[in-house]
Amino acid sequence: MVDISDDDLLAELGAAPEAKKQSARTPREERIIAGFEDIVRFHEEHGRVPQLGEERDIFERLCAVRLDRLRAQEDCRTLLQEFDRYGLLLTPAAADKDEEMDDDELLAELGIEPVSVVDLTELTHVKPRAEVRAAEEVANRTPCKNFEMYKPQFARVKDELEKAARETRRFGEDADVRQGEFFILGGQMAFVAALGEEFKTDYGRLDRRLRVVFDNGTESDLLLRSFQRALYKDDSGRRITDPNAGPLFGGAADEQDLASGTIYVLRSKSDHPDVAAYRDLIHKVGVTGGSVEARIAQATLDATYLLAEVEVVATYKLFNINRTRLENVLHRVLSPARLDLTIQDRFGNPVKPKEWYLVPLHVIDEVVARVKDGTIKAYEYDPTAAMLRPFA
Incomplete structure (x- = not known):
């Protein structure tokens, strides 16, 4: 059976492909999109939407205020619809005001009391x-x-x-x-x-x-x-805190600990010859704050997952973890074994998937164990011996 491209198929049906319209965005729209991308990154790193609260840090609270304002404005929701892959704008807005906040309102949302202007009739030279x-x-x-x-x-x-x-x-x-x-x-x-x-x-x-x-x-x-x-x-x-202060996460959950995410290890079912030849040794190692199943649901459409179904071969639950730091540690240790592979995405563009490593599963187990006990900083992976070794 002869392959036929999408354009040829449309031509056979008498329908011309519609060219995608390019529209220039205003500086305000660019700022709105950039601000929303910060919120999306927060959601990806923490597995939740940013929230207000005195116990939250200033940057999360700023994102939370920004998200409420975007939810409350219809033009913003329309503009950001194509970027809202997690449905962050679907939740009803916490505020019901369409005008932009002034400085005092923003400080109030963040729980910071603005400095009041002194009344001119007040005797300021007599200080209580x-x-x-x-x-x-x-x-x-x-x-x-x-x-x-x-x-x-x-x-x-x-x-x-x-x-x-x-x-x-x-x-x-x-x-x-x-x-x-x-x-x-x-x-x-x-x-x-x-x-x-x-x-x-x-x-x-x-x-x-x-x-x-x-x-x-x-x-x-x-x-x-x-x-x-x-x-x-x-x-x-x-x-x-200082950079890298304290352990990444404890080995066991405490009653008051909050589950923060999961380390997942995947094995590809791709029929690519370079993958099929070493299927039992090639693993993808990543960290997610959400469901692993949801993360890999569209694997066959995503070059990140080699455009093929994947098998979950191991997971490790995290508690009170800084997921970004942990992922950086994992990738640093396993980088000597990173798979050098180029595939074509759905549009025929060359892609080099990351986070895939030619490393046995038992080594990944040891890496996680050494992260837990805090000794991983002294080790690196030796691909020739297929084992962790202390730094020389």
Whole structure:
């Protein structure tokens, strides 16, 4: 039977293929699409929609506010329909306002109280004791003269937060403050640039001056105890963790742990000769926050899965895991065994699928076990011996 292309088939039926119309988008539409793609990436990484709440970090809450606004506006829903592959816009909007939020409304949604304008009739030269205490805690912020030196650090930390290399944690779990650490105070990122000499207060307590630089280009010389108190009282106050701090995940689930996702190992049923020859050794290793079955439902249409059905050969449940970091670790260890294969997608374009490795299943088991006990950092995969080896 002679193969016939789609265009030839349409020609036989007397129907000309309709050319796809290209429409230029306005800058506003481009911003809306870019903002929605951030929300989609959050959903893919965390397996849920972003949510509001004081316990959430500032970036998730921003995504949550943005999603509510997109849901509430019909023109946005229409624009984003082709990008909404997870149905994120189908949930009813939390707000029922069509106009854009002003700054105070956005801060209110994020749980940050805006600074109120002082009434001109108020006697500001007579300060109540509460205002004096507040001034002592916040101290006077002044322009940071060498801010250009710190600006790249703030950009790097923000990028690492977005890539989940760092996390934000409620201040209070660890109330210690050290030089070189980053925090979120009053909705702004704060960097502890220097610690002054320790001294005793009038009450016999130990304290010291800090030099704290903020991401808006200001700095302050507040006291250590005042800084700790301000972070603790701020409902959105957060400590920003160091990159790769702490274990990736525990070996067993605790009662209060939240299931975060699954490591899945797949074997392809492709009839490609290079795959069929080593079918028992070729595995795809990935991490998902949702259902593995849902993830592979369209495998035969997706070049990522070699355009063929796949078999799930192993899964490992995760608890309280940073999935992006974990996936990076897995791919780093297995990279020497990455399958070098090029196939054609449904449109005849060459594609090099990633995340497929020529590695035995027992090695993958050992990799996961070493991730759990924290020893994986010292190992790499040796494809010639088909085993993990310590770094030389």
